[in-house]
Amino acid sequence: MIRSGIRAARNWIHSHLAPYWKAIRTPSMYYSLGFLTLGGFLAGVIFWGAFNTAMEATNTEAFCTGCHEMNDNVFAELKTTIHYNNRSGVRAICPDCHVPHEWTYKIARKMQASKEVWGKIFGSVDTREKFLKMRLDLAQHEWARMKANDSRECRNCHQYDSMDLTRQSPRAANIHQHYLGTGENTCIDCHKGIAHHLPAMAGIPQG
Amino acid sequence: MRHALPLLIAATLVACGSRHEEVPRRAPSAPVTITDAGQQIDALRRGVPIDKEASPVLLPRVENFDRRRPVNYEMQPPTIPHAIDNYQLTVNTNRCMLCHTRSKAEKFQAPPVSDAHYVTRDGKVLEEISPRRYFCVQCHVPQSDAQPLVENRYRGIEGPSAPEAAR
Numbered sequence: 001m002i003r004s005g006i007r008a009a010r011n012w013i014h015s016h017l018a019p020y021w022k023a024i025r026t027p028s029m030y031y032s033l034g035f036l037t038l039g040g041f042l043a044g045v046i047f048w049g050a051f052n053t054a055m056e057a058t059n060t061e062a063f064c065t066g067c068h069e070m071n072d073n074v075f076a077e078l079k080t081t082i083h084y085n086n087r088s089g090v091r092a093i094c095p096d097c098h099v100p101h102e103w104t105y106k107i108a109r110k111m112q113a114s115k116e117v118w119g120k121i122f123g124s125v126d127t128r129e130k131f132l133k134m135r136l137d138l139a140q141h142e143w144a145r146m147k148a149n150d151s152r153e154c155r156n157c158h159q160y161d162s163m164d165l166t167r168q169s170p171r172a173a174n175i176h177q178h179y180l181g182t183g184e185n186t187c188i189d190c191h192k193g194i195a196h197h198l199p200a201m202a203g204i205p206q207g
Numbered sequence: 208m209r210h211a212l213p214l215l216i217a218a219t220l221v222a223c224g225s226r227h228e229e230v231p232r233r234a235p236s237a238p239v240t241i242t243d244a245g246q247q248i249d250a251l252r253r254g255v256p257i258d259k260e261a262s263p264v265l266l267p268r269v270e271n272f273d274r275r276r277p278v279n280y281e282m283q284p285p286t287i288p289h290a291i292d293n294y295q296l297t298v299n300t301n302r303c304m305l306c307h308t309r310s311k312a313e314k315f316q317a318p319p320v321s322d323a324h325y326v327t328r329d330g331k332v333l334e335e336i337s338p339r340r341y342f343c344v345q346c347h348v349p350q351s352d353a354q355p356l357v358e359n360r361y362r363g364i365e366g367p368s369a370p371e372a373a374r
Contacts, residue, residue, distance in 0.1 A: 081293055197295065
């Protein structure tokens with residue numbers, strides 16, 4: 001039974017796909033080498049540009065806050081913090097912290113983020129109550145990610161080497177020197193909940 | 208039907224256009240300051256003419272020098288000598304206790320909360336801060352460089368303003 005099935009599949013592949021395979025392997029009969037090379041190059045450029053443009057479109061604040069789950073919960077909270085509103089007007093948008101800036105890591109994160117599309121379709125946090133219930137879970141994912149990559153997204157802007165410790169308050173300077181400077185801790189170990197409200201933190205180390 | 212599609216597209220594009228109104232941005236008008244606020248009898252307008260709008264006073268800056276301040280009277284809750292902007296003190300988490308809890312105080316060189324803060328009103332000693340002491344800023348507050356509206360001759364029991372005998 002199984003063997004006949006395999007045979008049938010092989011026959012199907014042979015009869016349906018073999019002509020295409022043959023066409024791909026045969027040299028072109030009508031188009032010049034120059035056309036094919038340049039055309040292929042141009043098509044590649046256009047495809048790549050379109051791919052990157054589409055990906056960058058998903059990396060904007062308008063896209064991230066396009067659904068009410070983000071807009072009414074986490075984005076509303078961000079607005080009260082220094083990462084949205086401060087004296088110099090430099091601010092972080094969602095992907096500055098939540099999407100790696102380097103291409104390889106960005107693609108990896110984007111693939112993980114496709115789970116959020118699933119969540120959106122099936123409404124996993126479509127009410128405030130559901131969101132609050134899941135908040136600890138969601139937050140722990142982000143903390144784990146930041147802990148594992150040594151707070152890479154924080155350090156895109158906040159570099160320890162460029163911190164003027166004398167301009168920090170004495171307690172901040174002291175702690176940064178002892179724990180961040182020595183590499184003993186990373187940003188997220190102490191700076192949880194700097195941009196969003198915290199979930200119930202009982203039993204979770206915060207510094 | 209053939210004409211419906213372009214119409215539909217045009218209608219969609221119009222509907223998607225920006226609808227918010229631009230608010231014109233103007234430079235602030237000349238300030239109308241309140242003078243001698245503490246002495247004004249008119250508590251609402253404080254002497255500002257009815258056709259003018261008073262400019263708000265500058266926001267005071269929170270003192271952020273990390274040295275303990277002297278207390279003004281016995282049993283005064285010590286004031287907070289640092290900024291606590293955006294520290295989350297909610298039912299979920301207590302940012303203050305990150306450093307001021309007794310087990311962490313030494314590590315962060317922070318004054319630990321007193322033992323009394325671990326006792327419930329029934330006299331039971333807890334491992335964590337007692338719920339009745341949970342919201343730190345009910346008693347402990349940061350201080351700013353705001354100038355008092357009225358003169359105050361109160362002298363604390365310690366510090367530079369204390370009477371000679373008590374120092």
